[in-house]
Amino acid sequence: MQNLNPPSRKLSTTIQGAAQAVTGGKEIKNHNKIVFTDAILTRLMKIEMANSGVQLLGFALSLVGVIALIVGTILPQWKMSAYVGDNIITAVAMYQGLWMSCAFQSTGQLQCKIYDSILQLDGTLQATRALMIVGIIVSIAGLGVATMGMKCTTCGGNNKVWKSRTAMTGGVILLVGALCALVACSWFAHNLIRAFYNPYSPVNTKFEFGAAIFIAWGGSFLDLLGGAMLASSCPRSKKPVPKYPVMSGMSALSPSSSTKEYV
Numbered sequence: 001m002q003n004l005n006p007p008s009r010k011l012s013t014t015i016q017g018a019a020q021a022v023t024g025g026k027e028i029k030n031h032n033k034i035v036f037t038d039a040i041l042t043r044l045m046k047i048e049m050a051n052s053g054v055q056l057l058g059f060a061l062s063l064v065g066v067i068a069l070i071v072g073t074i075l076p077q078w079k080m081s082a083y084v085g086d087n088i089i090t091a092v093a094m095y096q097g098l099w100m101s102c103a104f105q106s107t108g109q110l111q112c113k114i115y116d117s118i119l120q121l122d123g124t125l126q127a128t129r130a131l132m133i134v135g136i137i138v139s140i141a142g143l144g145v146a147t148m149g150m151k152c153t154t155c156g157g158n159n160k161v162w163k164s165r166t167a168m169t170g171g172v173i174l175l176v177g178a179l180c181a182l183v184a185c186s187w188f189a190h191n192l193i194r195a196f197y198n199p200y201s202p203v204n205t206k207f208e209f210g211a212a213i214f215i216a217w218g219g220s221f222l223d224l225l226g227g228a229m230l231a232s233s234c235p236r237s238k239k240p241v242p243k244y245p246v247m248s249g250m251s252a253l254s255p256s257s258s259t260k261e262y263v
Contacts, residue, residue, distance in 0.1 A: 052151045055167060058229025059146055061222045062174050066139045068219025069181050073132045076102045076112060077210030079192055097212060098129045124191045131184035132216070139177030139223055146170025146230050164233050171230030178223035185217050 076097030095102040102112040115121060148155040149166025189209065196206050 054229050055146075055150050055233060056152065058171065058226040059143070059150060060226070061229070062139065062143060062146070062226030065178065065219040065221070065223030065226060066136065066143065068215050068222065069132065069136050069139065072212045072214075072216030072219055073098060073136065075210075075212035075215065076100050077212040078188065079207035079213070080210040081204075082196065082206045082208040094207075095210060096207065097210075098125065098132065124188060128184045128188045131180050131187075135177045135179075135181035135184065135220070135223075137177075138180060139174055142170045142173030142175075142177055142227065144170075145173055149233070167233040168231050171227045171233065174223055174227030175231060178220050178227055181216060181220040182224065185213055185220060189213060 076095050076099070078097045079095070081094040091106045093104040095104065100112045100114045102110055104110050118126065146167055147153060147170070149163045149168070149170055151160075151163060151167075155163070155166075192207060192209065195201055196208065
């Protein structure tokens with residue numbers, strides 16, 4: 001029985017050495033996993049900061065676009081008299097907008113008259129007016145929704161999923177408003193071009209583009225771009241951070257089994 005003690009001690013020493021080697025390997029792996037997790041967290045923080053910058057830029061572009069839409073809708077220079085033909089009379093310049101028509105004289109006087117009846121207007125002007133109003137109202141509503149979902153605001157608390165979805169919804173609403181204004185400007189411009197090149201139209205009734213339609217066009221494009229940036233805020237339900245269990249060292253090999261001697 002005594003002859004078995006030295007081999008058993010050697011066996012137990014070998015088992016303990018192997019267990020320590022395995023445990024050391026697990027500790028190294030856990031250390032590498034912690035470093036890898038820190039790298040992922042750092043990258044996610046950079047992505048969040050970039051996403052916040054995109055949201056701020058999109059909101060600013062949409063805000064400038066809505067202001068341009070309001071200014072372009074109010075101004076009467078949607079179309080102005082075109083000086084074509086042999087008899088060019090530049091004493092009076094005629095302007096027509098969505099709400100009024102104006103006459104600018106060479107002496108510097110400007111006389112404007114608001115349209116008396118909506119029913120007397122042609123269908124193109126009525127549709128353009130309606131689409132511009134709808135586009136402005138929808139865009140303002142989209143700005144309000146996007147404000148609640150932006151990461152730089154405190155609305156919604158720390159629920160990042162809800163805030164991201166709200167910002168994306170605001171961006172989609174802004175896209176709808178911008179498309180309404182863009183369709184209105186493009187439709188008005190199409191009818192203006194068609195009337196200009198109509199050979200049966202009198203020379204003194206031909207009009208060309210005014211400054212207001214270009215302002216409205218620019219506002220609709222800015223609103224469209226800002227809404228697209230806000231709509232790109234894709235929500236994340238969970239952060240893709242891997243969770244690794246903490247290893248207990250000698251969990252697989254118990255000390256009682258490693259120090260057991262055979263008798």
